[in-house]
Amino acid sequence: MGTRATLVTYDARRARALARLDRILEALDAAERELSTWRPESVVSQLNRQPVGVPLALPRWTCDAIREVSRWHAETRGAFDPTVGRLVAAWGIAAGGRLPAPAELAEARRLTGLGTLHFDARTCEVARARDVEVDTGGFGKGAALDRAAAAASDGHPWLVDLGGQVMVSGTPPDARGWQVLVAHPEARDQPVLGLSISRGSLATSGGSERDVQVGGVRVGHILDPRTGRPASFRGSVTVWHSSGLVADILSTALFVMGPAEGLPWAEAHDIAVCYLTSEGHGPRTAVQVQASPAFARRFPDRRRLWPSVERIGYFPEGRGISR
Ligand code: ADP
């Protein structure tokens, strides 16, 4: 999936530890073979080449992932949409960013939308009603982590870091959890928050470091499918969820929503999310931390490693609990 994986495990028996790592690698590889658009032979690459209107039978695991993605697409009112491939191309997301001409943008929008993918969850068949392109960039890594978790679990502690999204089970010996650092939204080597986890997954989206400015428009790598334009939030979003797939989906979706829409949504859905917003431009600025109540409850011993102001919850009248 165009990224790097780091695997950690602890075991008194070396052979058993190596076998566990091997099972994790095999699971990540199997996930790649189904979901990666970096591999021309993957299931999703085949789907993207499938003639319009002709159904393709999906393997069980990909089918389950698409079902979950569809559910969250509806739940996030379209903020998460895996059919953004044409928009990603129009904005040149993988190629340094560009401004599409109005007609090109209109055409890309016509070829975007989960409604143009006819998915039968019972038979696991999917057909493209238009020449849409499925982009797994927003959920493939999370799905792969769940597959790795299912393959790894034998009660011994392990951690997988897949391109910055972390999934763990158990804790290292003599520790209460794995320490995960969340970076400054404008400086990825500056930790702002220290979190300890012993299960589930932490996914972060954003960090405007990689964004480019094209003709007066900031083009980040996350698009708002509802407008067809790059999402306007500047900052980062970190989500914890027991499922890697859901953490991955929701970090992208909540980035699209931004804190004003995302915090009330997260509160209503009891989702653990934390928005980091730089209080100025550049790496040396203080950071505003806005966490949902579920996030505050999950991480009562979170450590602040950088000047920051924290607010918990969503307060329509603009009041928060500052600590
Ligand atoms: P990263 O993969 O960089 O960790 P994300 O998980 O947020 O970050 O995924 C961003 C990727 O998801 C983009 O590069 C693009 O391929 C895809 N994408 C962009 N916008 C959306 C969206 N609104 N819904 C679903 N996928 C998206």
Ligand code: MG
């Ligand atoms: Mg994501």
